[in-house]
Amino acid sequence: MTEPRNIIHFHAESWDGRMLGAMGHPALRDATPHIDRLTREGVLFENAYCSHPICCPSRANMWSGRYTHHCESWNNYKGLEPGMWSLLDHLPATHTLKTLGKLDYRSGGHTIQARLTAWLGASGLARPQYDEDASQRFAVADSDAVRCHERDWGLVDAAIAFLEEQAQGSQEKPFFLTLSSGLVHPTFDTNRYWLYRIPADAVDIPPMDPSDHPCRQYQRMAKAWRAGFDDDTVRQVRRIYMAMCAEGDALVGALYEAMQRLGLAESTYFVFSSDHGELALEHQEWYKMSFYEGSVRVPLAMVGPGIPAGRRLGNLVSLIDMCPTFMEMAGLPLREPADGESLLPLATGQTTVSRDSAYASFTGTTLNTSGHMLRRGRWKYVAYVGYPAQLFDMEADPQELHDLAASEPEVVRALDAELRGIVDIDETHRSVMAYNKEAFRQFRRQAQRGLYVDGSYGLRDHPSSDYWAIMENAFAGYDREDERMVNRWLEA
Numbered sequence: 001m002t003e004p005r006n007i008i009h010f011h012a013e014s015w016d017g018r019m020l021g022a023m024g025h026p027a028l029r030d031a032t033p034h035i036d037r038l039t040r041e042g043v044l045f046e047n048a049y050c051s052h053p054i055c056c057p058s059r060a061n062m063w064s065g066r067y068t069h070h071c072e073s074w075n076n077y078k079g080l081e082p083g084m085w086s087l088l089d090h091l092p093a094t095h096t097l098k099t100l101g102k103l104d105y106r107s108g109g110h111t112i113q114a115r116l117t118a119w120l121g122a123s124g125l126a127r128p129q130y131d132e133d134a135s136q137r138f139a140v141a142d143s144d145a146v147r148c149h150e151r152d153w154g155l156v157d158a159a160i161a162f163l164e165e166q167a168q169g170s171q172e173k174p175f176f177l178t179l180s181s182g183l184v185h186p187t188f189d190t191n192r193y194w195l196y197r198i199p200a201d202a203v204d205i206p207p208m209d210p211s212d213h214p215c216r217q218y219q220r221m222a223k224a225w226r227a228g229f230d231d232d233t234v235r236q237v238r239r240i241y242m243a244m245c246a247e248g249d250a251l252v253g254a255l256y257e258a259m260q261r262l263g264l265a266e267s268t269y270f271v272f273s274s275d276h277g278e279l280a281l282e283h284q285e286w287y288k289m290s291f292y293e294g295s296v297r298v299p300l301a302m303v304g305p306g307i308p309a310g311r312r313l314g315n316l317v318s319l320i321d322m323c324p325t326f327m328e329m330a331g332l333p334l335r336e337p338a339d340g341e342s343l344l345p346l347a348t349g350q351t352t353v354s355r356d357s358a359y360a361s362f363t364g365t366t367l368n369t370s371g372h373m374l375r376r377g378r379w380k381y382v383a384y385v386g387y388p389a390q391l392f393d394m395e396a397d398p399q400e401l402h403d404l405a406a407s408e409p410e411v412v413r414a415l416d417a418e419l420r421g422i423v424d425i426d427e428t429h430r431s432v433m434a435y436n437k438e439a440f441r442q443f444r445r446q447a448q449r450g451l452y453v454d455g456s457y458g459l460r461d462h463p464s465s466d467y468w469a470i471m472e473n474a475f476a477g478y479d480r481e482d483e484r485m486v487n488r489w490l491e492a
Contacts, residue, residue, distance in 0.1 A: 006268035010176040013185035015274035017297035027202035031246040034253025042303030043311035049358035050276040051320045055289040059105035060277040065323030065338040075118035075364035076110040078442040101180035111456030116474040118364040119436040123489035127475035128224030129458040155360040160258040167262040183248040194243040209283040224367040241280045269304030291373040315354045374419045381415035427486035
């Protein structure tokens, strides 16, 4: 164990780990100076992955150190249940704990719509699941204000005030501060001040993906992006997203500079990460919820005692490693059982050896089955229950446009065996389906009695407790035939 230290954790939303100047993105070369500074003064993990590409399960994995199939964090509604161990519950015994912003690792959050679309994904129901006005907006405000996303700046203000209190006090015990910003989660919006920091001609236009894989087809339909994929639209959406990254970088910088100014740097670890990425119209998709790099790659940088400056590590690591890493930073004994491993020995140079693979699962919204990913060396393998697998050569095909599963059977067999050594994908799928069916049955009983009120997305201004209105809000055009299809699925 290390000597207990202070820890500052800045956890962004939906930040694609490739979207940094330090990662060589030409449009962000001068737009993320503060996070780039972290990478110069500490360590950058260049190949960090989330373990579940949607908010609540990813955070449940991160704070428990357990994969989804071990903690049953199946979707955005189903995270850690009351009484289940998490680091945030354990820390107050040894550290002054301060949490700011979205935690979202416990069960019971998110909208009814989010729950329904996760529960019924595998039912055969093929309906769009997102409201255009609420979720697919992209806009540039006519303003030059530095504080465009004021709520996030308010979180940073509160974090800095906390650090000032800690610096002025006796600090009877070390502190753990975790701040989760809303940036850079859609909707895609910014203002002139931040947009003009992103040169339009440097914004990449991802190539069209010709994949006809049935799970990919379903996701595109379910996500229902309606604005189109012409170059002008794609460039504008991606430029706005990158501008949001630029503002997010300023938030990180304000907190990091406050730590330096208050004389806390020598006794404090500063960690920057995200819960998952954002496709931002790569592969003709938006949001996360897939195993493509834009969705599962995350940024991960650390600065602090014993971490040499300027380390860039290519090891494959995961957010599942964050819990044991924080525990070692905090001077706490590592908890068993755990699926992750502490990254501090890698960060400090005590070792160069790591698991060097990344596993992720997805069992929630917009997917019509259970999916599992294994990244190993040059290969990314994706297994779907009931559907063909996918295989990508990440060295030859970093944009993941050419599925090699049919032409590389030996690689598929080897990676599938390794994947199944981590998780029993068939048993996990049965567990997910059993949960989905029972959760929906309970919802429907209660909704038909008028016990649910849906105020999400399209019903935000006029909440409804009518069962059919709720279903039509969750699935565009939901009708009696869809209800019969769902019933057949429930009975199967």
